[in-house]
Amino acid sequence: MHIAEGFLPPLHAAAWGAASAPFVVHGVRALTREVKANPESTLLLGASGAFTFVLSALKIPSVTGSCSHPTGTGLGAILFRPPIMAVLGTITLLFQALLLAHGGLTTLGANVFSMAIAGPWAGYGVYRLLRKAGAPLMVTVFFGAFFADLVTYCVTSVQLALAFPDPASGFLGSLEKFAGIFALTQIPLAVSEGLLTVLVMRLLMQSSTSDLVRLGVAKLTGGKQAKPEAAL
Amino acid sequence: MSRNAKINTLLLLLVAALAVIPLALGLGDGKEEPFTGADAQAEAAITELKPDYEPWFAPLYEPPSGEVESALFALQAALGAGVLAYYFGVRKGRRQGAAQALARAAAGAPEAAGAPEAEEAGRTGPARES
Numbered sequence: 001m002h003i004a005e006g007f008l009p010p011l012h013a014a015a016w017g018a019a020s021a022p023f024v025v026h027g028v029r030a031l032t033r034e035v036k037a038n039p040e041s042t043l044l045l046g047a048s049g050a051f052t053f054v055l056s057a058l059k060i061p062s063v064t065g066s067c068s069h070p071t072g073t074g075l076g077a078i079l080f081r082p083p084i085m086a087v088l089g090t091i092t093l094l095f096q097a098l099l100l101a102h103g104g105l106t107t108l109g110a111n112v113f114s115m116a117i118a119g120p121w122a123g124y125g126v127y128r129l130l131r132k133a134g135a136p137l138m139v140t141v142f143f144g145a146f147f148a149d150l151v152t153y154c155v156t157s158v159q160l161a162l163a164f165p166d167p168a169s170g171f172l173g174s175l176e177k178f179a180g181i182f183a184l185t186q187i188p189l190a191v192s193e194g195l196l197t198v199l200v201m202r203l204l205m206q207s208s209t210s211d212l213v214r215l216g217v218a219k220l221t222g223g224k225q226a227k228p229e230a231a232l
Numbered sequence: 233m234s235r236n237a238k239i240n241t242l243l244l245l246l247v248a249a250l251a252v253i254p255l256a257l258g259l260g261d262g263k264e265e266p267f268t269g270a271d272a273q274a275e276a277a278i279t280e281l282k283p284d285y286e287p288w289f290a291p292l293y294e295p296p297s298g299e300v301e302s303a304l305f306a307l308q309a310a311l312g313a314g315v316l317a318y319y320f321g322v323r324k325g326r327r328q329g330a331a332q333a334l335a336r337a338a339a340g341a342p343e344a345a346g347a348p349e350a351e352e353a354g355r356t357g358p359a360r361e362s
Contacts, residue, residue: 004275006287047319053312057305060251061267065260068270100304101291102271160274164281174281181273188254192247199243200316206236207323 002096002111003156005104012163017109020086023117027086034084041080044204044211048076049088051200055193056092056115062185070193071152074145075200077120078127079215089116114155123148137218138198145197149190153182 008016034041055072062068076085090112096102103111127144131137157178166173204212212218233241260266278285295301 002271004271004287005291006289007275007278010288043319043322046315050312050315050319054309054316055312057309057312059269059305061254061260062270063254063259064270065254065263065266066270066273067267095308097291098293099295100301100308101294104289104291106289160278164278164285166281177277177281178274181270181277185270188250192250195243195247195250199240202236202240202243203320207320207327 002093002103002115003107003160005097005101006106007104008107008110008159008163010106012159013106013109015109016107016113016159020109020112020117023083023086024090024112027083027090030081030083031087034080038214040211041215044208045076045080045084045088048079048085049091051075051197052088052092053095055196056096060189060192062188064181064185066181066185068153068182068185068189070189070196071115071119071149072193072197073115073120073152074123074127074141074148074193075197077124077148078141078144078197078201079212079217082117082120082124085120086112086116089120092116110156110159114159115152118155119148119152122151138201141201142194142198146190146194149193150183150186153186154179157182 031045035045052072052075055070057069059067059069071089073085073089076088090108093103093108093111093115097104097108097111123144123146126147127140130140130143157175160178161171161175164174165171166177169176201217205218209218213220254260255267295304
């Protein structure tokens, strides 16, 4: 999903950089606060970042006959809230831009905005809404991760359509084109990401109930909390 | 296999199926280069929309070949998987350690009647740690 190096006009690149910077700065503050207040979070923070690392390295074939990769940002957004994910996502994007020539430094702002800010916030929003509506935890986790993934690619399509409007049909025509490439390809991948995030959340329910309770993801329900089936 | 393990395996199989189905159905057949990256398609679309657009910045480092690039992607996945595995390993070790400590304390207790109760506590113990 990363917009390749040099593929955004300088003005757009600068604007997305300026839009992303405050979120990342705020995220760094939130991250240091979390680590100071709860040093035991460090390990799970690392695991959340690692999940993004794994998923964004997996290029998976999709229904459109092309390959794309998940983002893995839904998990961290649900566990630690989106500001912290802005930092973890940026680290992943920097790794890929510097070592893999995947994405880029000039497009980093735009890529951070789609993958590390818009995606996590959308996923977190869906997760909170479904929780308020009383949906079972694993259902909320699935859709949170699904939308974190899909929205990332929709935002990328918008970013490219803004920079390269179709000469005839303008922004909308161009958006249709880019969404056809990114968003459509991403639907089965977003399902995959949802399922993998549910899997990791199930493992966390078994191994780290205390962390999940402290982070407000799981609730103590009289001794039953150790059984993930109860949450399904 | 426990019910938990069955559900987890099913989740993994579903993910694998989602990745294999497009390949098995030959959904890339009509394309010049099937199953290339969506990023490359987007670059092609940009060149189509604005033929005179030239990327104005080049990556500082570019993997010299597709093989090296694959290796670096594999490294990225391995790093992530390693940290995740480390996390779950540490958690499991802590849980087992706590359970053993409780079991040992229970074995040391003089009343035999108290032991099963303490063992029970050992099993629910992880929820209360930290």
